[in-house]
Amino acid sequence: MSAMAKAQKGKAEAFVKEAESLLNKKSWFSSSKERNVEEAAETFEKAANAYKVGGLNQEAGDTYLKVGELYRDKLSDFSNASKAFNNAGTCYKKGSPSEAVKAYQQAVSLYTDNARITQAAKLSKEIAEIYENEEIEEDGKSHVVLAIESYEQAAELFGMEDSKSNASQCLGKIAELCSAALDPPDYLRAGKIYDDLGRRCLSSNLLKFNAKGYFLQSVLCQLANGDDVGAEQAMSKYESLDYTFGDSREGKFAAALVESFQGHDVEGFSTACFEFDRISKLNPWQTAILVKVKRSIDDGGDGSDDSDVDLT
Structure with missing residues (x-):
């Protein structure tokens, strides 16, 4: 000392x-x-x-x-x-x-x-981040489940104060954890959250350009869940909600992925990922989800062993 x-x-x-x-x-x-x-x-x-x-x-x-x-x-x-x-x-x-x-x-x-709702919201988010990063278990719940619950509380509290940006950040973390950390993953819930976040963006002139990214995330969740029909329907819906989506980089990428998935075209899937990553760098979450999707079409697997899968 x-x-x-x-x-x-x-x-x-x-x-x-x-x-x-x-x-x-x-x-x-x-x-x-x-x-x-x-x-x-x-x-x-x-x-x-x-x-x-x-x-x-x-x-x-x-x-x-x-x-x-x-x-x-x-x-x-x-x-x-x-x-x-x-x-x-x-x-x-x-x-x-x-x-x-x-x-x-x-x-x-x-x-x-x-x-004192804002202070409660910020501290709830702090708690969620601790759960997310530490191996803490309580009442038989994993640290991931506890993190999700705390982010839910934070999002609700931020919503009460009309702090839309902070609420959206918390919802995004819930979707990320549901799809990438929860065991087993809850792709349906994650997809619905990304869908909702995209719609929220469209209601704001400042945020509407972010909608495409959320819509792409939602489509990826559908594919990770093995639902190419749902992914195709989602794309059609997003094109009607946002007329720029179909011709955007995100929209074209989503379309190529769905087409490759339906055609069991591993090479086409890899090419689409490579071309998108060359211009818009794939983030870790996208990479992890895409690896799982590729695994499911690569050899008929379920994506559970994807440590040796390369997107390129």
């Missing part, structure tokens, strides 16, 4: 001792008791800050939790309580993701109860 960490730890422990003494201090009057609790909460917060400065994140998180509980349970000060739980989560995030989630969830609960 560095000299600075030792110094901050000593300072924090002194604050903790002082805070505990304030909590144990006897008083005959309720106003005096409340004041003691307020001073204890403030002193515990000083301790938490000292731990944090010293890089002692676990201790800092534990102490911020105490601060949050005092403000919430003893003082009904929900603003300071939510701030403390948020700080606890930030400290825990650096070494204990599961504890970070629990702390953040307490903050989200307070934010929603007190109509």
